[in-house]
Amino acid sequence: MSKERIKIAPEFFDIMPPEYQDLVTRATYGNESRGWKDIGTSKELIEEHSLCAGCPESMAFRYILASLPNPEDTVMVGSTGCTSLVFPHVAVHNIHSLFGNQNAVASGLKRALTVRFPGRIKDVVVLAGDGATVDIGLDMTLQAWFRQEKFTTICFDNELYANTGGQESGLMQKGFVAKMAPVGKTFEKVRLPEIARESGCHYVVNCTVSKPSLVEKVIKNAVYVAREIGPTYLQLYTPCILEIGKNSMEGLQEMRDSEKPTERFAYKEYISEPAKQLLAEIAAKEKERKAAAKQLTSQEA
């Protein structure tokens, strides 16, 4: 569907800056099987980013934008934090909300889109840091889940307030000393995935972004479940290498170390019964689609 709507007027194609020409000719809008493997062969929906060199959040952004199943009909809602520095470079509709209000804004947006475009799938995805999700915006986060709002909440968990110099956040691990939290965290990391499950989220995952195929899978699942059933929540570890004293090359290893079975970002998943059923149906359809495509290819050959 999508590329029919995202096109440059032919009279102006020659004067458009090349990144826009690339977007309409080489991006993966409308490609049902789009995913992280398109990175490097297609135009990405993120142009440049203003994050630090080697920042795992930039990896997460690229994987997420490559994995959204319906980017041309998706609106992302962001909040204050490192993530908000990236949104101006993203070719997906997005709203920057007041700090912490992201889930309230997304609730209204999703409802309005449902009324305004009854025949069209419109996905809403909240993407905010741990300060916005768990501290300042916890009320809005939880109330949206209680109300069973049909959108996905993604928390980029870097375990502190990174772009303001390293203050303590609710998702910081106990005992951690940050530049602007010299005493060290005195209480445990808030267990938001468990809270999300108890608050009515139908699909909850806690993981790192070290494996792009895994990020793709959980993003797609979260969006599909939110579309049909109810709220979903992903907590992705995107460590701030500057604030934990690592250099640019060490972000990936930090994530690998933190996802070991006994660590705080060991893969954790909760799926409600209706969501399990939905995902099974989607998997079956996908299998059928791939088989049909394979058959078609072999016939053509």
Add this chain to the structure above:
Amino acid sequence: MTNQYRVLPGPEHFLPPAAASMGIRLPNPGEAHIHGVIVPEEQALEEAARQFLMAKVPTIFPGPLVLWAWNEKAAKKATAIRHLYETIKECVTPQQQAMLIPMPDYRPKYPKINPEVEINPNHPNLTIWHNKIDCCMFVGVHCHQANLSLKIIRGGTSCYTIAMCAQAGHEDAMLSFRDASAEKIMRLAEWVRKLKGTVKVSQVVSKSGASN
């Protein structure tokens, strides 16, 4: 009270007042304004054509509402705008350089925009200074972004601004049409053709770098 304020080429000063706050009002259908004075539309079409032909670097800035073919009306306007640009190019002397520079979207661009190939509403002066644009027309730009840009341009450059607005017009442009349509843009092109050879190119160069 007589309104003395006129919307004239700048640089006015760092923060020019919104023309509306100085008593400039928008035209009614069938009218336009020149420097804040309401005039019949035909007179404004003639004046806009004259300004294009007088300028050393007459430029059209098409915005997202016409750059993207999102409906039939937009597609028709795109054709008309390209025709206007080609007409201006054809009608100016070899010393003049007509330009067509897009404003593809409104995002602040980091680390910087390329002023040779695009204009951004948050710092339109960069594109105007870089290309020494002395007359420009906004078309297909959402009103709030056009207002912002027109004020910045009036504040910091000597560029003559024309707004081909699809709504009620812009007080902050030096010349503004309202209810823009493909037909109106074609009429402007006709006026450019009609005045070809009758207008002398401006020689004045202002302190801001753009001539006027």
